[in-house]
Amino acid sequence: MGKLRLVASQEVQEMLGVSRTRAYHFTNSKSFPYPAAVLSVWRIWQTEDVERRIKDHRPDLQDVEE
Numbered sequence: 554m555g556k557l558r559l560v561a562s563q564e565v566q567e568m569l570g571v572s573r574t575r576a577y578h579f580t581n582s583k584s585f586p587y588p589a590a591v592l593s594v595w596r597i598w599q600t601e602d603v604e605r606r607i608k609d610h611r612p613d614l615q616d617v618e619e
Contacts, residue, residue, distance in 0.1 A: 558600035
């Protein structure tokens, strides 16, 4: 069984390369993956869900390794 990889809003912000406010707007959109956990002070997502969302909706952020 593989490790469960999780990210919080700070990591999502870094993955997207945007401000905290912009990351908040992304993570609150209806098309963003549902959080894996909702804690009292923040939400946490599975890394794979966020990476898939970025791949599908932000192709400009993809690594160019071909």
